Amino acid sequence: MVTYIVRRLVTAALILLGASFLVYLLTASSGDPLADLRASNAPNKQQLMNARTELLDLDTPAPIRYFKWLAGAAQCLVPFAGTCDLGKSVSGQPITEALGIALVQTLTLVTGATILAILIGISLGIVTALRQYSALDYGVTFMAFLFFSLPIFWVAVLLKEYGAIGFNDFLRNPEIPLPTALGVGAVAGLLVAVAVGGELRRRLITGGAVFAAVTLILIYFSATQWFKTPGLGPVVIAVAGAGIAVAVTVLVAGLRNRRALQSSLIVVALGVIAYFAVQPLLDQATALMIALLGLATVLVGVAVGYFMGGYDRGQSMRVAGITAFLVGGLVVMDRFMQAWPSYFSNSRVRGRPIATIGAGTPNIEGDFWVLGTDTFTHLILPTIALILVSLASYTRFTRSSMLEIMNMDYIRTARAKGLSERSVIMGHAFRNALIPIATIVAFDIGALIGGAVITESVFSVRGMGFLFLDGITHIDPNPVMGVFVCVAVTAMVFNLIADLAYSALDPRVRIKA
Amino acid sequence: MSQPTQEEEILAQQAVRGPGDAPPEHESSGLSQGQIVRKRFFGHTGALIGLAVFALIFILAFTSVGVAGIPGWWKYNHLDVSPLVGDGAPTAGLVPPAWGEHPFGQDRIGRDLFAMTMRGAQQSITIMILIGAIAGILGAVIGGLAGYFRGWVEAVLMRITDVIIIIPVLLLAAVVAQIAGRRDEGSMFAAFANANGILVLGVFLGLVSWVGLARLVRGEFLTLREREFVDAARISGASNARIIFKHILPNAVGVLIVNVTLTMSAAILLETALSYLGVGVKSPDTSLGLLISQNQEAFATRPWLFWFPGLFIVLICLSINFIGDGLRDAFDPRQKKFNAKKASDANAPAVEKSAATAFDGTKGD
Numbered sequence: 001m002v003t004y005i006v007r008r009l010v011t012a013a014l015i016l017l018g019a020s021f022l023v024y025l026l027t028a029s030s031g032d033p034l035a036d037l038r039a040s041n042a043p044n045k046q047q048l049m050n051a052r053t054e055l056l057d058l059d060t061p062a063p064i065r066y067f068k069w070l071a072g073a074a075q076c077l078v079p080f081a082g083t084c085d086l087g088k089s090v091s092g093q094p095i096t097e098a099l100g101i102a103l104v105q106t107l108t109l110v111t112g113a114t115i116l117a118i119l120i121g122i123s124l125g126i127v128t129a130l131r132q133y134s135a136l137d138y139g140v141t142f143m144a145f146l147f148f149s150l151p152i153f154w155v156a157v158l159l160k161e162y163g164a165i166g167f168n169d170f171l172r173n174p175e176i177p178l179p180t181a182l183g184v185g186a187v188a189g190l191l192v193a194v195a196v197g198g199e200l201r202r203r204l205i206t207g208g209a210v211f212a213a214v215t216l217i218l219i220y221f222s223a224t225q226w227f228k229t230p231g232l233g234p235v236v237i238a239v240a241g242a243g244i245a246v247a248v249t250v251l252v253a254g255l256r257n258r259r260a261l262q263s264s265l266i267v268v269a270l271g272v273i274a275y276f277a278v279q280p281l282l283d284q285a286t287a288l289m290i291a292l293l294g295l296a297t298v299l300v301g302v303a304v305g306y307f308m309g310g311y312d313r314g315q316s317m318r319v320a321g322i323t324a325f326l327v328g329g330l331v332v333m334d335r336f337m338q339a340w341p342s343y344f345s346n347s348r349v350r351g352r353p354i355a356t357i358g359a360g361t362p363n364i365e366g367d368f369w370v371l372g373t374d375t376f377t378h379l380i381l382p383t384i385a386l387i388l389v390s391l392a393s394y395t396r397f398t399r400s401s402m403l404e405i406m407n408m409d410y411i412r413t414a415r416a417k418g419l420s421e422r423s424v425i426m427g428h429a430f431r432n433a434l435i436p437i438a439t440i441v442a443f444d445i446g447a448l449i450g451g452a453v454i455t456e457s458v459f460s461v462r463g464m465g466f467l468f469l470d471g472i473t474h475i476d477p478n479p480v481m482g483v484f485v486c487v488a489v490t491a492m493v494f495n496l497i498a499d500l501a502y503s504a505l506d507p508r509v510r511i512k513a
Numbered sequence: 514m515s516q517p518t519q520e521e522e523i524l525a526q527q528a529v530r531g532p533g534d535a536p537p538e539h540e541s542s543g544l545s546q547g548q549i550v551r552k553r554f555f556g557h558t559g560a561l562i563g564l565a566v567f568a569l570i571f572i573l574a575f576t577s578v579g580v581a582g583i584p585g586w587w588k589y590n591h592l593d594v595s596p597l598v599g600d601g602a603p604t605a606g607l608v609p610p611a612w613g614e615h616p617f618g619q620d621r622i623g624r625d626l627f628a629m630t631m632r633g634a635q636q637s638i639t640i641m642i643l644i645g646a647i648a649g650i651l652g653a654v655i656g657g658l659a660g661y662f663r664g665w666v667e668a669v670l671m672r673i674t675d676v677i678i679i680i681p682v683l684l685l686a687a688v689v690a691q692i693a694g695r696r697d698e699g700s701m702f703a704a705f706a707n708a709n710g711i712l713v714l715g716v717f718l719g720l721v722s723w724v725g726l727a728r729l730v731r732g733e734f735l736t737l738r739e740r741e742f743v744d745a746a747r748i749s750g751a752s753n754a755r756i757i758f759k760h761i762l763p764n765a766v767g768v769l770i771v772n773v774t775l776t777m778s779a780a781i782l783l784e785t786a787l788s789y790l791g792v793g794v795k796s797p798d799t800s801l802g803l804l805i806s807q808n809q810e811a812f813a814t815r816p817w818l819f820w821f822p823g824l825f826i827v828l829i830c831l832s833i834n835f836i837g838d839g840l841r842d843a844f845d846p847r848q849k850k851f852n853a854k855k856a857s858d859a860n861a862p863a864v865e866k867s868a869a870t871a872f873d874g875t876k877g878d
Contacts, residue, residue, distance in 0.1 A: 011672075019676045023684060030688040145838070149830035151782055151802070153789045154823040157809045165813075453683060454786055469790065472687045480684065488679050 005496070012492040016485070021066055023484050024477050028062035033090070033475040055092060056476070069481060086485075087478035089471070095482040098467060103449070103486070105359055106463030109456070110448050112379065113386035118441060121391045125398025126430065132403065136195045140395060147392035156385045156458040163381050164354040171344075172351065174227035176218050185215030229341050232334040234272055241268035241327045245319075248326070252319050254422050259310025264323040266308070267301045271327035275334070282335050285368045290332065297328035336376070339369030343377075346370065353377045357460040382459045386452060390444075397440060402433045435505045439498040446494025449487055550767070553843035560839020563832035570829055574634040577627070589625040590632070618817040620808065630821050633801040636794055637781055637829060640715040644780040647719025649773040652726025653762075659727070660734025661757055671731070678724045682783065683792070689717045690792040711800075714793060718783060726772055733765040767844030774837035781830045801826045 032038070033056060037049050052058070057065055072085035086095035128137045176184075193207025221227060232240070245264035246255070253260035278293070301324025305317030344353055348364045355361065355378045364374055405411065406429055414428045453465030460466075464483050471479035544552070554560055577587040589595065595615075617626035655674070659667040737743065738761060746760050785802030787793030794800035796807075801822045808818035 011675075015672065015675045015679065018672075019679050022676065023680055026680075026684055026688045030684075031691040145831055145834045146827070148834050149778070149782070149827050151785050151789070151805070151823065151826050151830075153786065153802075153809075154805055154819075154826065157805070157812060157819065161812050454790065457790065468681070468683070472684060472792075475691075484681065484684075487681075491679065 005500075008496050008499075012496070016488055016492070019488065020070075020481065020485060021063075024066040024069065024481055025062055027472065027475065027477040027480045028065070030472070031475045033058065035475075052090065055088060056090065056478075062477075065477075069478070073481075073485065086482045089479050090474050090476045095478050098479060099464075099482050099486060102462060102464045102467045102483075105461055106449065106456070106465070108359065108375070109379065109382055109461050109463060110386065110452060113383040114390070114444060114448060116383070117387045117390045118394055118444075120387070121394025122398045122434075122437060124391075125395045126402055126425075126433070128395065129399045129402035129406065130425065131197055134197055136197065139194065144392035144395050147388055150389060152385055152389045152452070152454050153458050155388055156382070156455060159381045159385055160356045160458075163384065164356045167354050168352040171227055171353065174222070174225060176222040178219070181215050181218035181222065184218060185211045185213075188214045228344070230337040232330060232337065234275055237275055237327070237330050237334065238268065238272045240330060241271055241323075244268070244326045244330075245323045248322050249319050250422070251426060252322065253312070253315040254420060256420075257310060257312065257315060257319075259308050260305070260312075260316045260319040263305045263308035263310075263316045263320040267304050267320045267324045268327055270300065270304070271297075271324065271331065275331050278331070279335075282332075283367075285335075287368065290368075294325070294328055297324045300324055336369055336373055339367075339373055342366070343370045343373045349374075354380065356381065359461050382452075382455050382461065385458075386455055393440075394437075398433065398437055401436050402429060405429045405433045408432075435502065438505060439502050442494050442498035442501060443491075446491040446498075447487075449490045550843045554839050557839035557842055559835040560842075563835030563839065566828060567832040567836065570634060570825070570832070571638060574631045574638060577631045578635070580635060587628055587631070589628040594623045595619070595625065617821045618815065620815070620818055621811070626818060626821060629799050629804060630801070630825055633799050633804050633822055634825050634829065636711050636798070636800045637784055637802075637826070639711055640718065640784045641777045641780045641829075641833075643712070643715030644719040644722055644784075645773050645777040647716060648723040648726055648776050648780075649769060651720070651723035652773075653730050653765075653769055655723065656727035656730025656732075657734055657757060657762065657765075660731035661738055661753070661761065667731070670727070674724045674727050677721060680721075682718070682721055683787070683790070685721055686714070686718070686787045687792045689713065690795070711794060711798070714784070714787075718780065722776055722780065722783075726769070726776060729768055729772055730765060733768050734761055737761045737764050767840075771837060771841045771844055774833060774840055778830050778833040778837060781826065781833070785826050 034049050034052060037045060037052065040048075042048060057068070060068070069087055072087060076084040076086070084096050086099070088094055089098060124140055128140045131137050189207040189209075189211030192210040193203045196203055196206045242265065245261070245268050249255060249257070249261045249264050255261060274297075281289075298321050301320040301322070302317045304324075305320030306313060308316050308320070310316050343349060343366070344351060346364065346366065348361045353373075359375075359378050361374050361378070364371065366374070411424060411429055414424045419427075449464060453469055455461070456463045456465040457469060464486070467479050468483040471477070471483070578590050615625050615627065617630055619625055620629075655670050659670040743756060743760055746756050751760070784793055784800065785805070788800045788802030789806040791806070794803050796803065804822040805819060805826075808815070808822075812819050
């Protein structure tokens with residue numbers, strides 16, 4: 001095992017050396033870094049050119065410059081010495097500093113999108129696998145292919161047009177005309193009727209119910225100007241919480257485990273009480289406080305599960321803990337919604353909340369909630385774009401993995417033992433289907449750092465991709481190398497982790513030492 | 514780039530499962546492998562539709578504006594400027610069906626968008642086919658050599674693959690774009706690249722996108738070379754070349770074809786993305802990605818400039834993806850899959866039966 005890891009690391013280091021040498025030479029030879037100065041008419045042109053030549057050490061040939069860079073970069077391997085030197089960019093900024101800023105931007109952009117894409121993709125994949133060859137399956141498969149084929153810059157521009165500009169125009173006077181409400185309701189009802197499966201009667205009833213509910217909600221929203229002063233309120237939290245409690249119980253423990261159901265419902269009741277109790281506290285919220293409150297919420301949930309017990313105490317604790325977390329999320333969401341009017345009328349936002357570029361409104365001031373809303377309104381469009389293009393691969397992959405597992409003998413055995421379909425799917429099939437998915441998730445997390453070059457450039461987020469592209473256009477090897485090394489190292493480390501995780505999760509796979 | 518594609522999905526799948534883990538089950542006896550594959554492929558509705566759409570776009574793109582100096586049937590080309598008709602709005606309509614002077618509209622200076630889109634589609638398809646051909650050949654040769662000969666050949670080739678796989682394509686494309694863009698230097702390559710930007714870009718992208726294919730082919734070769742029929746061929750004195758071309762390659766060709774198709778669909782997105790970022794096809798020539806990039810600012814005033822090129826990218830890519838899916842189903846030996854409906858159908862009679870026997874039992878009592 002240790003031999004294997006060491007061998008992999010040594011190979012990786014050698015590959016990295018070779019590749020970084022190539023990348024440096026390619027960047028350096030791709031053009032003339034002084035081109036913009038040569039073309040300029042500034043009186044101190046020669047001086048500027050000399051300054052840049054000195055800054056980037058252009059008199060030294062590129063291969064030798066690489067080794068100078070390597071000597072500086074090698075110091076990064078010395079832990080805690082603080083002598084890391086990755087050179088400076090054209091504008092004179094140290095690369096280590098630029099990388100730090102870019103990394104934060106990139107991670108705020110891609111983390112949420114990746115997590116959501118994984119969650120939605122895996123659930124869609126499982127559902128389509130269980131309903132193979134149904135209308136839902138064909139629909140999702142077609143959507144997956146469509147998403148595979150969408151150029152992300154095209155999606156991004158469309159999102160800007162309709163998601164931001166269109167929605168902002170709508171927010172100015174948030175009234176939904178009756179025909180639109182009926183139309184949206186009809187589409188939603190139709191989609192659900194097609195997706196739900198089963199007999200025609202069941203489909204019609206479900207579709208009709210969804211149609212009525214969606215239409216009524218839209219009419220209600222329009223009448224009360226909900227989009228101007230959104231909020232959930234205790235009633236919605238209670239109802240939605242009860243729904244969440246039942247859903248979580250169905251998935252994790254099965255409705256027959258009454259104790260689990262009761263503990264999750266108790267948690268919901270506690271959540272509604274807490275909703276009133278924490279409102280004054282939330283007004284002075286900080287990120288740390290929200291994190292601590294979240295932790296406390298989960299702990300309370302687990303404790304409720306522990307005291308309710310039942311024949312499977314662990315299951316009750318899990319159900320109650322998950323429910324507590326989700327209900328806590330609802331409360332926080334409600335608080336964000338309460339901050340919406342003050343964000344909306346903020347002098348920097350001026351009634352056009354959904355932003356098309358950047359990662360935050362410049363110079364905005366406000367409390368935690370307003371700033372949080374600001375980040376949210378800036379992230380929502382790039383996040384949707386990223387989810388759309390990365391959703392498909394998770395869906396398809398989970399689907400095929402799940403289909404393969406459902407053919408296994410141990411699934412037939414589990415069915416033959418008389419286990420409920422829930423425990424066959426959640427306990428036996430899903431867990432095993434997750435093993436190959438865990439590896440692609442590890443690959444993708446490794447690739448996260450690289451950022452999304454195109455998404456970042458469309459939405460003007462100054463992340464890793466932007467740094468990289470900027471370095472290329474300015475023929476500036478140092479930022480390019482900085483990004484490249486970060487990306488390559490994380491990708492290689494996560495590839496190794498993926499391989500190790502695979503053999504840890506699936507004992508049949510052995511690592512050849 | 515950042516966008517996952519079907520090809521990557523396949524790569525991940527193969528990496529996880531190990532290639533060729535199930536021997537093919539022939540449900541149709543008496544047919545050759547090629548016949549079975551053909552039968553399955555033509556039974557795949559999505560693939561057939563994809564094939565038809567792609568053929569249509571291909572013919573439309575190459576005949577309308579002409580190719581390589583041969584004039585097409587459309588009256589404009591992508592550079593012609595003509596007076597604006599109706600402020601450049603598209604003249605094509607469905608009700609009543611009409612084609613008009615400028616079916617897809619015109620841009621601000623009066624160039625015909627139909628001609629530009631067709632030219633762009635042509636470029637994208639050319640690049641796609643070039644990438645597919647070059648990546649397919651290189652991937653097959655390198656992966657095959659590494660997988661068949663093993664030893665130091667494999668070590669060297671696979672390390673090269675590893676190095677190329679981690680160098681960002683964007684950087685390489687930028688370098689080529691820069692070199693091609695240096696008009697002042699008059700070197701042979703720069704002159705050639707200036708005249709044939711598309712060919713250079715396609716060849717170049719092909720030279721970097723074979724790596725995934727090489728890994729897959731190597732995996733295929735690794736399993737196939739241990740099979741009995743290869744041993745038999747070797748014992749009867751076949752040369753290495755004969756074993757590779759006559760015995761192993763025909764068996765690995767399914768994986769190769771499927772993944773070349775998927776590489777091609779990824780190639781379209783790659784080309785458009787590079788053109789969008791300004792390092793792919795350069796103006797005055799045009800490509801679908803470049804058209805979108807040039808016209809995204811005009812979305813509010815002339816949305817059609819943005820819609821049609823995007824639509825064509827999606828259509829081409831979608832049809833190639835469906836063809837690839839059809840091919841994969843056709844070549845995939847693991848065809849019989851779990852069917853929940855069938856399973857529940859099989860369960861349902863069993864339940865009824867037991868209930869019936871119970872009922873019978875009470876009746877008998």
